[in-house]
Amino acid sequence: MGERAVKAAVLVIGDEILSGRTQDLNIAQIARFLAPLGITLGEARVVSDDTTAIVDAVRALAARWDYVFTTGGIGPTHDDITADAIAAAFKRKIDVRADARAILEAQYAASGVELTPARLRMARIPDGASLIANPVTGAPGFQIENVFVMAGVPKICRGMLEDIAHRLEGGAVTHAVSVRLENAREGDLAEALGRIAEDHPDCSIGSYPWFEELPGGGLKRGVELVARGRDAAELSAIKARLQALG
Amino acid sequence: MGERAVKAAVLVIGDEILSGRTQDLNIAQIARFLAPLGITLGEARVVSDDTTAIVDAVRALAARWDYVFTTGGIGPTHDDITADAIAAAFKRKIDVRADARAILEAQYAASGVELTPARLRMARIPDGASLIANPVTGAPGFQIENVFVMAGVPKICRGMLEDIAHRLEGGAVTHAVSVRLENAREGDLAEALGRIAEDHPDCSIGSYPWFEELPGGGLKRGVELVARGRDAAELSAIKARLQALG
Numbered sequence: 001m002g003e004r005a006v007k008a009a010v011l012v013i014g015d016e017i018l019s020g021r022t023q024d025l026n027i028a029q030i031a032r033f034l035a036p037l038g039i040t041l042g043e044a045r046v047v048s049d050d051t052t053a054i055v056d057a058v059r060a061l062a063a064r065w066d067y068v069f070t071t072g073g074i075g076p077t078h079d080d081i082t083a084d085a086i087a088a089a090f091k092r093k094i095d096v097r098a099d100a101r102a103i104l105e106a107q108y109a110a111s112g113v114e115l116t117p118a119r120l121r122m123a124r125i126p127d128g129a130s131l132i133a134n135p136v137t138g139a140p141g142f143q144i145e146n147v148f149v150m151a152g153v154p155k156i157c158r159g160m161l162e163d164i165a166h167r168l169e170g171g172a173v174t175h176a177v178s179v180r181l182e183n184a185r186e187g188d189l190a191e192a193l194g195r196i197a198e199d200h201p202d203c204s205i206g207s208y209p210w211f212e213e214l215p216g217g218g219l220k221r222g223v224e225l226v227a228r229g230r231d232a233a234e235l236s237a238i239k240a241r242l243q244a245l246g
Numbered sequence: 247m248g249e250r251a252v253k254a255a256v257l258v259i260g261d262e263i264l265s266g267r268t269q270d271l272n273i274a275q276i277a278r279f280l281a282p283l284g285i286t287l288g289e290a291r292v293v294s295d296d297t298t299a300i301v302d303a304v305r306a307l308a309a310r311w312d313y314v315f316t317t318g319g320i321g322p323t324h325d326d327i328t329a330d331a332i333a334a335a336f337k338r339k340i341d342v343r344a345d346a347r348a349i350l351e352a353q354y355a356a357s358g359v360e361l362t363p364a365r366l367r368m369a370r371i372p373d374g375a376s377l378i379a380n381p382v383t384g385a386p387g388f389q390i391e392n393v394f395v396m397a398g399v400p401k402i403c404r405g406m407l408e409d410i411a412h413r414l415e416g417g418a419v420t421h422a423v424s425v426r427l428e429n430a431r432e433g434d435l436a437e438a439l440g441r442i443a444e445d446h447p448d449c450s451i452g453s454y455p456w457f458e459e460l461p462g463g464g465l466k467r468g469v470e471l472v473a474r475g476r477d478a479a480e481l482s483a484i485k486a487r488l489q490a491l492g
Contacts, residue, residue, distance in 0.1 A: 016452055018287040019422075020277030021472065024270070027292065031266030041264040043299070046273065046290035049450075053289070076433045077453040078440035118436030153455075185463065211457075211465055219465050 006170045007042035008034060008067035011057050013082050014152055015048050017072075025154045026071040033161045036204060036228075038170030039067065049073060054085035062089075062147050067168065072152030074141060076118040082149060083142070087126035090144050097125040100140050107138035112215030135159040135178075135224045136210050143167065159208045162226040175228065177235045179242040180210075182222040189223060189245055196241050203229030203238060252417035253288035254280060254313040257303055259328050260398055261294050263318075271400045272317040279407045284416030285313065295319060300331035308335075308393050313414065318398030320387060322364040328395060329388070333372035336390050343371040346386050353384030381405040389413065418476040425488040428468040431455075435469060435491055442487050449475030449484060 010030050016022040027044045034040065042065055047053040054073075061068045073082030087094035100123035108115045122139040125131065132141035132148065134156055141150040141160050150160040165176055181189075186207050197205045205227045212220040225245070227238045256276050262268040273290045280287065288311055293299040300319075307314045319328030333340035346369035354361040368385040371377065378387035378396065382405050387396045389410065396406040427435070432455050443451045451473045458466040471491070473484045 015450055015474075016454060016472070017273070018277060018290065019474065020274040020281065020287075021422075022454070023274050027263070028266040028269050031264060035266065041266075042294065044264065044292035046287075048288065049452075075453070075455075077436045078443045079450070079452055113431070113433070116433050116436070118440075119433035121436075221463075221465070 006039045006066050006168075008039050008069060009042060009061040009065040010044040011054075011061055011068060011070040012044065012046040012152075013049065013054055013070055013072040014046075015079070017046050018048055026152065026157050029154060029158060030069050030071075030161065033158070033165075034168075034170070037165060037168055039168060049079050049081060051081055051085045051088065054082060055089040058086060058089040058147060062145065066146060068147045070147065070149050071157050074122065074139070074149060074151055076116075076121050080121070083124050083126065086144060086147065086149055090126065090147075092126040092128060092144065094124055094126045096120055096123045100125045100131060100142075103131075103138055103140055111213035113213060132160045133163040135162070135180075135208055155208065158206070159224065162206060162208075162228070165228055175230070175232050175235055176226055177239040177242075178224055178226040179239060179246070180222060180224050181246040182220070184223040184246065185221070186223055189225075192245055193225070196238060200227075200229065200234060200238055202231070203227050203234060205238070205242075250417045252285045252312050252415065254285050254315060255288060255307040255311040256290040257300075257307055257314060257316040258290065258292040258398075259295065259300055259316055259318040260292075261325075263292050264294055272398065272403050275400055275404060276315050276317075276407065279404070279411075280414075280416075281420060283411065283414055284419040285414060286420055295325045295327060297327055297331045297334065300328060301335040304332060304335040304393060308391065312392060314393045316393065316395050317403050320368065320385070320395060320397055322362075322367050322385075326367070329370050329372065332390060332393065332395055336372065336393075338372040338374060338390065340370055340372045342366055342369045346371045346377060346388075349377075349384055349386055378406045379409040381408070420474050420476055421478055421481055422472055422474045423481045423485040423488075424470055424472045425485060425492070426468060426470050427492045428466065430469045430492065431467070432469055435471075438491055439471070442484060446473075446475070446480060446484055448477070449473050449480060451484070451488075 010027050017024045031041045045057050047057050073080045104123050125142050129142040129144045134140050136156045136159050150157050208224045225242045229235050256273050258270050263270045277287045291303050293303050319326045350369050371388050375388040375390045380386050382402045387406050396403045454470045471488045475481050
């Protein structure tokens, strides 16, 4: 808190980053997100989709830094082993958890897509972990002690950061308000959002498009707007203006 | 050589990467350069411009991996401490070296720019290190044992890679095949993908969802499946099974 230097590490998990097939964008994104919170990155690592590599890196980083943010490996396929590896690193049991399952059930029920056993793997959460909301696709991340486990897709990772900002103790405490607009498009909101941001230079305003599949195969879309800042009164004034955009 | 898996690590050095001010491009660039040589990245790290951080990381990575490639911190300014830190990591003396100085003198004489004491710092090379040619700006990198010290500017880093390619002993080249499935969802493919992965333990199979905005504002989605391995015949067999999932 206060003047203490708060330092964090990012752990990027994924063979696709180490092969050069995918360009990592999360290290820079997380660094830029943490800066206004008074938290700076002290180190970043990229490891492969390998349990031992993930366990060793998470233990080393969690012991060395105030916070650790991991990205990648929490999807439904066989190569998504991050959740189980994090559980192993903290010697926690892991299984499909009711709260996470409920989120997926609601998500897929709304879209008429079957919640297959594979998709249910995304509800595997270590004992004692707190969930991290995913405003884009629903499947949650989670937090154990000082480690935050997030998705690798940059847009989803960014959305999850918004949900955990209030849990971080940095140089300054920040609050967040969010407004979910249905059938809205970022391109239509950009100009008004820009004006609101200009009127509130001490707050950060984020815009996150989301998509929901409809039973007919159609798509429902919208935008989640998130404002962060230190002044709760200013934030509620911003929230009112954001809601007026709907 | 031959069938042995040759693995390397990248160590990115620089506060500007950790602050998010500069987007690292060298991890992916080095990975793509090494792949056809039969060398794959096993790990990457980003550390700050701090001697202890650099020394600890270089020692850990050099002991763990066949090769280590560092980028950044070999310029003329006070915060460029990589060369001295690498010398410290290997307990070598370091000073302005005649061969490196000659390169800089020729470079600056040709351009009519004064070789200031600051620029001369770029001629500081640890005892016993072999130089790495810099085709872009002249200032050389260097190699000590299995560690290659290169510039952070991606273009210069790329030029230095060309100079060291012939010094690297690669293993069996890893090949990749990819299949792009439109209108596919990871959750529906996961079970079949898992079986294919089980049938081919020597290959890695990755699943990467993608989304495309359509002109009308709609959304097109799909999954890109990527298989990597050393046996081309096995990979084409896998590719056929992946295509059959579409």
